[in-house]
Amino acid sequence: MKFFIDTASLSEIKEAQDLGILDGVTTNPSLMAKEGIGGEENVRKHYKAICEIVDGDVSAEVISTDYEGMIREGEELVKIDDQIVVKIPMIKDGIKAIKYFSERGIRTNCTLVFSAGQALLAAKAGATYVSPFVGRLDDISTDGLSLIEEIRTIYDNYGYETQILAASVRHPMHILGCAKIGADVMTGPLSAILALLNHPLTDSGLAKFLSDHAKVNK
Ligand code: E4P
Numbered sequence: 001m002k003f004f005i006d007t008a009s010l011s012e013i014k015e016a017q018d019l020g021i022l023d024g025v026t027t028n029p030s031l032m033a034k035e036g037i038g039g040e041e042n043v044r045k046h047y048k049a050i051c052e053i054v055d056g057d058v059s060a061e062v063i064s065t066d067y068e069g070m071i072r073e074g075e076e077l078v079k080i081d082d083q084i085v086v087k088i089p090m091i092k093d094g095i096k097a098i099k100y101f102s103e104r105g106i107r108t109n110c111t112l113v114f115s116a117g118q119a120l121l122a123a124k125a126g127a128t129y130v131s132p133f134v135g136r137l138d139d140i141s142t143d144g145l146s147l148i149e150e151i152r153t154i155y156d157n158y159g160y161e162t163q164i165l166a167a168s169v170r171h172p173m174h175i176l177g178c179a180k181i182g183a184d185v186m187t188g189p190l191s192a193i194l195a196l197l198n199h200p201l202t203d204s205g206l207a208k209f210l211s212d213h214a215k216v217n218k
Contacts, residue, residue, distance in 0.1 A: 102126025
């Protein structure tokens with residue numbers, strides 16, 4: 001399973017990249033706003049800076065919600081760097097835009113997906129990635145991981161090549177659940193990835209190894 005990080009913070013992306021396990025980055029307008037990135041030129045520069053840190057796909061989301069606007073924005077975004085994937089919302093014009101881009105070899109990430117039906121449409125339109133939001137479904141007492149399972153079944157039934165990018169991942173159990181189901185990619189905060197490191201037996205085991213070593217190496 002590929003690990004993407006869901007942030008627009010350059011320092012966080014750098015930290016994840018330095019760990020050596022990062023496969024890509026996803027951003028969204030809220031994450032860009034959190035970093036204070038506004039204005040066309042600043043946005044372009046910021047995406048370029050992200051692409052220079054990470055060695056993998058970088059999802060950049062369009063703001064337009066009409067077909068022509070999404071095409072215009074997407075075509076500008078992909079000029080920034082070859083790593084850019086155009087992130088498009090799951091709405092009617094979005095599906096049309098995904099189809100347009102897939103016919104031209106431009107990669108897309110269909111975002112804000114909350115049902116298997118939406119994921120089926122994204123695959124039929126030729127999306128490179130589909131982003132079902134696991135955590136936001138859990139937030140409304142609906143099992144987010146079950147949706148990943150449903151989409152996996154549907155895509156495998158028909159051999160769709162669209163990759164399942166489990167998004168809105170919040171903690172290590174989400175990551176493990178996605179891995180068991182066979183999501184192609186997961187995206188979440190660095191904290192969720194780093195939490196995979198933790199085990200009390202690792203900590204106590206290491207402390208014991210080091211203290212035993214110290215006893216004979218005074
Ligand atoms: C998807 O690509 C979104 O950027 C993201 O995963 C949303 O996560 P959140 O629900 O934690 O905001």
